[in-house]
Amino acid sequence: EPEVTQTPSHQVTQMGQEVILRCVPISNHLYFYWYRQILGQKVEFLVSFYNNEISEKSEIFDDQFSVERPDGSNFTLKIRSTKLEDSAMYFCASSEGSGVGADTQYFGPGTRLTVL
Amino acid sequence: AQKVTQAQTEISVVEKEDVTLDCVYETRDTTYYLFWYKQPPSGELVFLIRRNSFDEQNEISGRYSWNFQKSTSSFNFTITASQVVDSAVYFCALSPNGAGSYQLTFGKGTKLSVIP
Numbered sequence: 001e002p003e004v005t006q007t008p009s010h011q012v013t014q015m016g017q018e019v020i021l022r023c024v025p026i027s028n029h030l031y032f033y034w035y036r037q038i039l040g041q042k043v044e045f046l047v048s049f050y051n052n053e054i055s056e057k058s059e060i061f062d063d064q065f066s067v068e069r070p071d072g073s074n075f076t077l078k079i080r081s082t083k084l085e086d087s088a089m090y091f092c093a094s095s096e097g098s099g100v101g102a103d104t105q106y107f108g109p110g111t112r113l114t115v116l
Numbered sequence: 117a118q119k120v121t122q123a124q125t126e127i128s129v130v131e132k133e134d135v136t137l138d139c140v141y142e143t144r145d146t147t148y149y150l151f152w153y154k155q156p157p158s159g160e161l162v163f164l165i166r167r168n169s170f171d172e173q174n175e176i177s178g179r180y181s182w183n184f185q186k187s188t189s190s191f192n193f194t195i196t197a198s199q200v201v202d203s204a205v206y207f208c209a210l211s212p213n214g215a216g217s218y219q220l221t222f223g224k225g226t227k228l229s230v231i232p
Contacts, residue, residue: 031218035220041224042207042222042223042225043161043207043209043220044222045219045220045221048218048219056218058219089159091161095218101147101149101213102148102149102166102168102211102212102218103218104151104163104166105151105218107160107161107162107163108160109158109159109160110160110161112159
């Protein structure tokens with residue numbers, strides 16, 4: 001069964017460093033998303049991406065964040081200068097983009113980012 | 117603005133008991149989608165169900181059933197004859213149905229512990 005994959009599973013970085021989180025969405029899906037979950041809290045939307053551009057973003061997704069689809073399979077989230085409060089689990093998700101309502105979003109296993 | 121409330125923070129039941137997880141939502145949209153996801157201790161987000169606002173029929177899938185009541189803006193989830201493997205955090209989520217607007221708004225989750 002197709003699934004969303006994410007690498008690395010755990011990333012530790014120093015405050016102020018840049019990190020890139022990688023995702024491979026399900027191959028025939030057209031919409032891609034990033035969410036984050038601070039430990040013990042709810043899952044929060046960051047950004048959605050369709051047709052090679054951002055379609056929606058939340059207030060959390062400020063200038064420190066960027067997304068990219070560098071090739072036909074990968075979808076990346078870059079945090080330019082990490083802060084302590086960026087420590088969280090980051091989930092990538094993808095959906096079909098059927099054009100008929102909100103399709104199911106399938107989530108990857110997450111990348112746990114720890115900023116020291 | 118969209119909002120999902122899961123008032124039950126934690127629930128403990130003894131194996132084989134039935135348990136209902138509550139979800140109440142707020143939205144100004146006339147059409148929308150509701151979802152339930154399961155987050156086991158391993159941390160991934162597992163899709164359980166998707167329901168559009170037009171369809172108020174209850175749904176049953178094995179030991180799982182969902183009760184959608186538009187009049188009370190609720191989408192409750194019942195597990196019948198609970199098992200230890202059901203122990204997880206369960207999230208209810210809401211998505212608008214606007215073109216290109218599909219971000220999920222999650223509730224804070226209900227942690228279910230099934231005791232053998």
